[in-house]
Amino acid sequence: MSTLTQLEVFNELNASPHARLEASAQLGDGLAAALWSNRDDARDYHAPRHHTLSCYIAGGTRTFRRQRPLFTGAPDKLCVLPAGHESNWVIDGPLRLAHLYVSEEQFVLGCVRLLDREPRAVQLHDATFVDDARQAQRFRQLIALDWHEPAERLLTSSIAHAIVDHAVLCQVGMREGLRLKGGLAPYQRRSLRAFIEAHLDQPLALGALAERCQLSEYHFARMFRQSFGLPPHQYVLARRLQRACDLLRLGGTGLGDIALSCGFASASHFSNRFRQAMGATPGAYRAAFLN
Incomplete structure (x- = not known):
């Protein structure tokens, strides 16, 4: 993950005339973060090559996926958007949210290290408006830091790794119907x-x-x-x-x-x-x- 402009979810939001990028940074190790505000918008994500973990910081009570209009967000709600997923969003009213972008390489390292699983045997589950107080607290710690001040940015990276590790442990499951061929025993x-x-x-x-x-x-x-x-x-x-x-x-x-x-x-x-x-x-x- 070399630049933010190579991240499809980032680019989709950045192209919106309604969204405003409040802060963004490369954190190293295949991780990047962004803080957004948005309102009265509609955004579609088509098979990004990276994973996106998000937390609603404020508003979002009338934000929903187009196919599920009765299921809406709120502050501290979490979303998991895996690489390759498709989603369509309607933002009705104000919203402030944090994004953590995760490279596939960083994700597979977590699968091997934390789960002792072959990365191709597991998948990060698409999840919308999850309640997880500890994970939401990590996101709030993340956005409270100055990502461009050297010492604080390193602390940001440490918190970002904790967020990713938590997602690997809680949001990853076995791929259904997969028959592995090749690879090591x-x-x-x-x-x-x-x-x-x-x-x-x-x-x-x-x-x-x-x-x-x-x-x-x-x-x-x-x-x-x-x-x-x-x-x-x-x-x-x-x-x-x-x-x-x-x-x-x-x-x-x-x-x-x-x-x-x-x-x-x-x-x-x-x-x-x-x-x-x-x-x-x-x-x-x-x-x-x-x-």
Whole structure:
């Protein structure tokens, strides 16, 4: 997820003459946020390539999906709009809402990490006007922060991850009628996850991972992507960066030591990769959580 203008739901609202964008930001790690106000409008979403989680902040009591006119929103109501969904909305009266946009890559990482499921075997359920006080509170914490002030934006990213994790745990279910073909066996997937986690501080060559499954590199890479939703190198990098975030939050460990313990060749390599993913240096990230 490189720019907000590549997000279909964002673009659809941004094209409305009635909607007003109050704030927006890329949060790194395949996440982006936006705060909108709107009124007297109609919007249609057609198969976006990203997931959208939303929370009504104010108004919305006469907002509804066109096919369900008697089912209306209200403050703190939550909606889940999965990638690929279709929906048609009528906004009658004022509305203020927060959006969190989630890349497919970030979603599949959550499925593997939190559910121990193949991403292709599960789906994020379309949900409208859900009541969940804890999730609504997270959204209100999110919009209370200054997304462009470096320290607060990192806190925003942390809250955004908590929102996504909650949605994965509560709004994801098995795909009905799906017969999986190809991919790694469940025991191979679990063995690989454990091996990768135990060896993040070491070089993890594709050949060595393929050998653990007794597969050629070509077939292993294809089957890994089917089962994990990402190529092996992207998955390993994501896990290294997550471990680095955990260590940075704890404090007390030098950046060079964190780089080595997470498998980065040097502190500069670590810093470059971290900045690309999180939009901030490791030092700034640590300072945001320790101050």
